[in-house]
Amino acid sequence: MNISFANQMINLLAALLLLIAFAMLSQRRILRLIHLFAAQGFVLSLNTAIVAATISQPHLYFSALLTLLLKVLVLPWLLHRLIDRLNIRWDVETLVNIPTTMLVGIVLVIISFNLALPISQLAGTITRSTLGIAMASVLISFLMMITRRKAVPQVIGFLAMENGLFFAATSTTYGMPMVVELGIALDVLVGTFIFGIFFFQIRETFDSLDIHHLEKLKDRE
Amino acid sequence: MTEVVLVLGVPLIGALLQALWGHRPFAAGVNVVTSLLTFLASAALTARVVSLGPLTVMHELFFVDAFNVFLVALTAFVGFTTAIFSRVYMRIEQDRGKLSAGQLRLYHSMYQLFTFTMLLALLTNNVGILWVAMEAATLATVLLVSLYRTPAGIEAAWKYFILCGVGIAQALFGTILLYLAAEKVLGAGGTALLWTHLNEVKGQLEPTVLGIAFVFLLVGFGTKVGLVPLHNWLPDAHAEGPTPISAVLSGLLLNVALYAVVRNKVLVDGALGTHVAGNLMMGFGLLSVVVAAFFLSRQKDVKRLFAYSSIEHMGIVTFAFGMGGPVASFAGLLHMTAHSLTKSAIFFAVGHAAQKTGTQVIADIRGLIQVSPAVGWGLMLGSIAILGIPPFGVFASEFLILTTAMREQPWATPILLVALGVAFAVIFSKVQAMVFGETNARRLPHPPALFPVFVHLLIVLLLGLYIPPYLAHWYRQAAAMIG
Numbered sequence: 001m002n003i004s005f006a007n008q009m010i011n012l013l014a015a016l017l018l019l020i021a022f023a024m025l026s027q028r029r030i031l032r033l034i035h036l037f038a039a040q041g042f043v044l045s046l047n048t049a050i051v052a053a054t055i056s057q058p059h060l061y062f063s064a065l066l067t068l069l070l071k072v073l074v075l076p077w078l079l080h081r082l083i084d085r086l087n088i089r090w091d092v093e094t095l096v097n098i099p100t101t102m103l104v105g106i107v108l109v110i111i112s113f114n115l116a117l118p119i120s121q122l123a124g125t126i127t128r129s130t131l132g133i134a135m136a137s138v139l140i141s142f143l144m145m146i147t148r149r150k151a152v153p154q155v156i157g158f159l160a161m162e163n164g165l166f167f168a169a170t171s172t173t174y175g176m177p178m179v180v181e182l183g184i185a186l187d188v189l190v191g192t193f194i195f196g197i198f199f200f201q202i203r204e205t206f207d208s209l210d211i212h213h214l215e216k217l218k219d220r221e
Numbered sequence: 222m223t224e225v226v227l228v229l230g231v232p233l234i235g236a237l238l239q240a241l242w243g244h245r246p247f248a249a250g251v252n253v254v255t256s257l258l259t260f261l262a263s264a265a266l267t268a269r270v271v272s273l274g275p276l277t278v279m280h281e282l283f284f285v286d287a288f289n290v291f292l293v294a295l296t297a298f299v300g301f302t303t304a305i306f307s308r309v310y311m312r313i314e315q316d317r318g319k320l321s322a323g324q325l326r327l328y329h330s331m332y333q334l335f336t337f338t339m340l341l342a343l344l345t346n347n348v349g350i351l352w353v354a355m356e357a358a359t360l361a362t363v364l365l366v367s368l369y370r371t372p373a374g375i376e377a378a379w380k381y382f383i384l385c386g387v388g389i390a391q392a393l394f395g396t397i398l399l400y401l402a403a404e405k406v407l408g409a410g411g412t413a414l415l416w417t418h419l420n421e422v423k424g425q426l427e428p429t430v431l432g433i434a435f436v437f438l439l440v441g442f443g444t445k446v447g448l449v450p451l452h453n454w455l456p457d458a459h460a461e462g463p464t465p466i467s468a469v470l471s472g473l474l475l476n477v478a479l480y481a482v483v484r485n486k487v488l489v490d491g492a493l494g495t496h497v498a499g500n501l502m503m504g505f506g507l508l509s510v511v512v513a514a515f516f517l518s519r520q521k522d523v524k525r526l527f528a529y530s531s532i533e534h535m536g537i538v539t540f541a542f543g544m545g546g547p548v549a550s551f552a553g554l555l556h557m558t559a560h561s562l563t564k565s566a567i568f569f570a571v572g573h574a575a576q577k578t579g580t581q582v583i584a585d586i587r588g589l590i591q592v593s594p595a596v597g598w599g600l601m602l603g604s605i606a607i608l609g610i611p612p613f614g615v616f617a618s619e620f621l622i623l624t625t626a627m628r629e630q631p632w633a634t635p636i637l638l639v640a641l642g643v644a645f646a647v648i649f650s651k652v653q654a655m656v657f658g659e660t661n662a663r664r665l666p667h668p669p670a671l672f673p674v675f676v677h678l679l680i681v682l683l684l685g686l687y688i689p690p691y692l693a694h695w696y697r698q699a700a701a702m703i704g
Contacts, residue, residue, distance in 0.1 A: 118429055123401055138394065142387065151379075158386060165393050172401045177414055180349030184393070187356045191386070194360060198367075198379060205372050214376040 006054040013047040014130040017167060018109070021137040024160060025105055025144050028093045033156050034079045040163050041071030048170050055174065063175050067166070070185055075159060075192055082196050083152065086203060093150055101147055105140050112136040123172045130171040138164035151202055151209040155195045162188055222278045224269055225285065227262035228293065228340055231255060232300075236333035243326030249308040252329050256297075256304035259336060263297035266290060271695065277346060281415055284346035287698035292480055293343050295558055299472045299565050300336045302673035306569045307332070307465035309670040313576055314463065316666055324368055328463070335361040335469065339477045349414045351481055352389070352396050355445060358474060359385045366462040377457035384454040385445055392441025392481075398434035399488070402427045416484060423491030431492040438485045439501055445478035447532045448539060449509040456520075459528035460581065464572030467524055471531045472565035476557050479535065483542055483703055490545075490704060502543030507633055509536025514640035517647040522581045523571055526651060527564065530607060533644055534560045537637070541622045542703065544629055550700035552621035555688075559614035559681050563606045566677035570599035573669040578661060583651055588660030597656045599674040604652040606681050608645045614684030 020040045027033045045067040052060030083089045095101070112135035120128040141161035148154045162184075169176050176184075199209060206213040235255035242248055267290050270276065275286035285293075311328065314320050320328070338361055342354035359382065367378035400414055406422045407413040419426075444451040459467045482502070489498045513533035520526040534556070541553035573596050578586045590597030606613035619641070626634045688696075 115433075119398065119401070119433065122405070122427055122430060138390075145383070145387065154383070158383070161387070161390055165390060165397065168394060169397045169400075172397065173404050174409065176349055176397065176400060177347075179347065180353065180414065183350060183353030184356075187353055187360065190357075190360050194363060194382070197364065198375070198382070201367060201370060201375050202379070205370065205375050211379075213372075214379050216373070216376060 003054060006050055009050050010047060010130060013043050013050070014133045014167075014171075016043050017047075017137055017163075018133050018140075021140040021160065021164070022102065022105055024156070025101055025140055025147075026095070026098050028095055030083055030091045030093070030150075030152055031089055033153055034076050034083070037079070037156050037160060037163075038072050038076040040160060041067060041075070044163055044167055044170075045072060047167070048175070051170060051174065057174055059178055060170075060175055062178070063170075063181055066181065066185055070189065071159075071163065074189070078192055078196065079152075079156070082199060086152075086199060086209070088152065088209065091150070093148070093153060095147065101143065105143060108139040108143060109136040112139055119172070128171060131168060134164055134168035134171050136164075137167065140164075149211050151199055151211060154211065155192075158195075159188070159192070224262055224266035225278050225283050225344060228259060228266055228297070229337060229344065231259045231262060232333045232337040232340065235259075236330050236337060239326065239329035239333055243329035244322035248325070248329050249311060252332060253301070253304045253308055255333060256301040256336070259340075260297040260301040263293050263340075267294045271691065277417060281346055281412075281417060283344045284415075284417055285344065286702065287695055288483075288702055289343045289480065291554065291558075291695060291699060292476060293340060295561060296336070296339050296343065296473050296477070299561055299677075300469065302676060303465050303468050303472075303565060303569075304332070306468070306572070306670045306673050307463075309667050310465060310572050310576070311463065313665055313667055319369060328365060328368060331361050331365050332465070332469075335365075339473055342477050343480060346415050346417055348396055348399060348416055348419070348485070351484070352393055355392070355442065355478065355481060356386075356389050358477070359389065359445070362458075362462075362466060362470065362474070365466045366458045368463055368466075369461070371461070373457075374461040377454075377461035381454040381458040384451070388441050388444025388451060390441070391437045391444075395434045395437030395439075395441055395485070398430050398437065399485070402430040402434070402492070416488075419488050420491070423488045424494075426488065426492040428493045431489050432497065435485060435489040435498050436501070439482055439498075439505070442478050442481045442485075443505060446475055446482065446535050446539065447509070448505045448536065449512040449532065452509065452513075452532050455532060456525045456528040459531070460522050460524040464524070464568055464575070467528070468565040468568035468572075471528065471568065472561035475531060475535050476561055479538060479542075479557070482539075486542070487703060496545070499543045499545050502539050503630065503633070504543075506536045506538070506540030506543055507636060509533065510540065510640045511536075511636060514643045514647075517644055521583055523575065523583050523586065523651075523655070524568070524581055526583065526648065527567055527571065530644065530648060531560075531564055533640070534564070534607070537619065537622060540633070540637070541625075544622075544625060545704055546625065546629070547697070547700050548621060549625045549629075550703045551696050552618045552625065553703075554696050554699055555614065555684065556618035556622065559618055559684055560607070562677040562681050563603055563613070563615060566674045566681075567600065567603035567607060569671070569674045569677075570596055570603055573665070573671070574600060574655070576665055576669075577663060579663075583655060585661070586655045588658045589656050591660040592664065593669065595671045595674075596669060599671055599678070600652060601656045602678050603674065604648055606678060608648055609641065612682055612685050613678075614681040617685050617688075 048064035113132035116132035144157035338358040403413040447455040
């Protein structure tokens, strides 16, 4: 693939990734949040495939395929089943202060671009300019986890954070060695299963998936 | 090679067997036998490394040297004694209707899986796999923390999962940065994350990147070590889970997480050529010691009390490794050993004490020594040992750390001394009230398994009186490698 064209595509996809991260930050419907998560996975997988085609690194095709399977098909499917079983498909979360959250998100983007600058100068990859975006999407997912009061969106934030980390790995080093990538994928998959079990345990015990109930264990006087 | 396969294979097969038959009456016995076999395999591995020196096996996938073989032996040993304790403890819990057969099966299977992930984290040569194994260790224990399905248990497990998950994600970012620096020197592909290769070229790694990477790695793995201010999950997870899990979390998981930090510190020190990484660790360590010591007096729950004490001791070890140098690292390793043996012994005694009185609230546990002298004395002696009273090993290591600190970081010594003094006053007065006085405890349906308590305390006593020359040599080798 033509390098300059590929470069433009990669930048475009990176921008899309950041846009999706912001969309997730402000999305109140659980169902749409899952759609956004799947879209983010798709962008990630496409990006990896384009990088693979440009620099002809065959192992990256494999990791693009792995991303496609795990983050576009399996995890969203699992989440869909979960919200069906929990009967929260149409839940709308009340989020306070969306504008403030977005502003904080913008500040995070500026911080990550600054932090990424010295590192990305050292990276020799064609994708190095996107490291800032990768870091920003990690931090925005983190922000999302902090601002959410319900268990399922919090977990989607957690998974989105892993997406950001994966993007960071592709953009600085063309991905981690295969063994490590497989290990991480396994951890994420098992983690999602356990989160699923937890949702039921929390619901059974507290009759709701609101994290407010989970703030009682302080150092009791 | 065979030994490494056995050390990792036995617990993995054990986990599979327990997943199928873990609810049967004989499962607890199988758990003990599997853990014993793991321990024997690790002893064989240790003997081999002691006689032949460091070795790498299976295309350098695994790597054993003086530093990790000592932790492998410790992990397998405490895993074995905890299995002995857990056999009786969990039977009593089941008799009291706190656990169903399915929950017991989950418990046994995850216990073995947890042992496997910790041994994998210790033995792997690949820094990326080290991360994967640490995350897997969280995954294996998180459902055990919520095993009783109480509201508090579920809350503790959720907190543990989210906080450690976010923390460990930071460590992944650090690992990615490490790979970025390594790839420049070693070329892309599998070898660039192998610790042995990284260690050879650590002087050529890009210092800026490694500096940033270490901050992420320390915060990430530091969350699992329980360093303040990332410690919030630790007291909850220790207090709400079954006691054998509290014992292995405190005695083993914290050590393994600290091991991950130290392995990375060796690389960062080599690349930076300065003491930045050490200073960071000293700062975090000292903060943990002080904060934990002052939180001790507020604790009403006996398992939370000793969980905070674990934070304090991990702080001391982190401080020692941060200080660096042969003596401090030696003391740090000794303290790691003594703490994990003593703390697990204390949790065994505390577990039976809580079963006898039916509560974990300190104020409601009274006069243990009247009902069961063994439990009472076990708790008393364990507390004396952990507080650093002379004949025990904890005294020896704390003494070494303090005297080194006096010479190298004089400003830190008074802070450490005050914190240790506060911890002493608080824990001693609380434990004394629990052990002596009028009793409200009752007899247990099965005789408590106190054999492991006294074995652990005996070893800690021996470590304080006399460190065998081969063990001292072994510590010295490991300390020289840590630097």
